[in-house]
Amino acid sequence: MITALGLFAAFLTTGALVPQVVKTMRTKSTGDLSLGMYLMMFTGTLCWLLYGFLNKDIPIISANIVASVFSSIILYFKVVGMKKKMN
Amino acid sequence: MITALGLFAAFLTTGALVPQVVKTMRTKSTGDLSLGMYLMMFTGTLCWLLYGFLNKDIPIISANIVASVFSSIILYFKVVGMKKKMN
Numbered sequence: 061m062i063t064a065l066g067l068f069a070a071f072l073t074t075g076a077l078v079p080q081v082v083k084t085m086r087t088k089s090t091g092d093l094s095l096g097m098y099l100m101m102f103t104g105t106l107c108w109l110l111y112g113f114l115n116k117d118i119p120i121i122s123a124n125i126v127a128s129v130f131s132s133i134i135l136y137f138k139v140v141g142m143k144k145k146m147n
Numbered sequence: 148m149i150t151a152l153g154l155f156a157a158f159l160t161t162g163a164l165v166p167q168v169v170k171t172m173r174t175k176s177t178g179d180l181s182l183g184m185y186l187m188m189f190t191g192t193l194c195w196l197l198y199g200f201l202n203k204d205i206p207i208i209s210a211n212i213v214a215s216v217f218s219s220i221i222l223y224f225k226v227v228g229m230k231k232k233m234n
Contacts, residue, residue, distance in 0.1 A: 066198045072191030079183030092179035096166030104159030111153045 074123045077130035084134055090096075090141040098135040105131055160219075161210045164217035171221055180202040185222040192218055 084090060100111030105128035171177060194214035197205030 062198065062201050065194060065201070069191050069194035069198050072187045072194060076184045076191060079187070080181040082181070083181040083183075087179065087210035090180045092171070092172040092174065092176050097163045097170075100159045100163035104156050104163060107156035107159060111149065111156050112154070114149050118207040129205070140180060 070119070070123055074127050077127060077134070081130050084137045088137060088141070090134075090138040091109040092139050093134065094140065095135075095138055098131055098138055100136050102128060103107050149219060157206070157210055164221070168217050168220050171224045175224060175228065177221075177225040180221065180225050182222075182225055182229065185218055185225055187208050188218040189215060189222050 084093070105124045107123040108120060111117075112124060122127060171180070192211045195207060195211040196215060198204075199211060
């Protein structure tokens with residue numbers, strides 16, 4: 061029961077990136093998104109990934125493969141948007 | 148060493164909300180932020196919090212008190228911004 065709650069919590073906090081990815085890919089508008097947030101988020105998920113590999117912790121590894129892909133997509137659109145603004 | 152990596156990862160992924168909170172409080176512009184993301188994020192941190200309390204897990208509790216406050220601030224500004232747009 062408690063494990064199910066933890067898995068549900070992990071599903072929500074990791075899956076939270078999905079609606080943002082969908083919105084950002086559709087609008088390609090990233091002015092209100094914080095570059096610092098997605099830099100930290102992406103670096104953080106890579107650290108979690110390494111932590112998961114070192115501990116051979118499958119839930120941590122799988123959640124953070126997903127989260128690092130999603131946050132890198134948002135980061136990519138944010139950087140592209142900032143470059144466009146500069147030109 | 149591995150624990151330090153985990154703590155650093157937790158610091159990054161939880162702290163990632165800080166630059167977004169600062170940016171959103173300053174600009175009050177939330178058009179590019181996904182409502183779904185912050186609804187899921189806020190609900191998810193509340194579930195983590197309950198999970199932490201049930202397991203008496205202090206790191207999980209403290210990280211998610213912080214994360215739930217940050218995500219509720221962003222959610223507040225997003226909802227206020229959407230209401231303004233409707234009026």
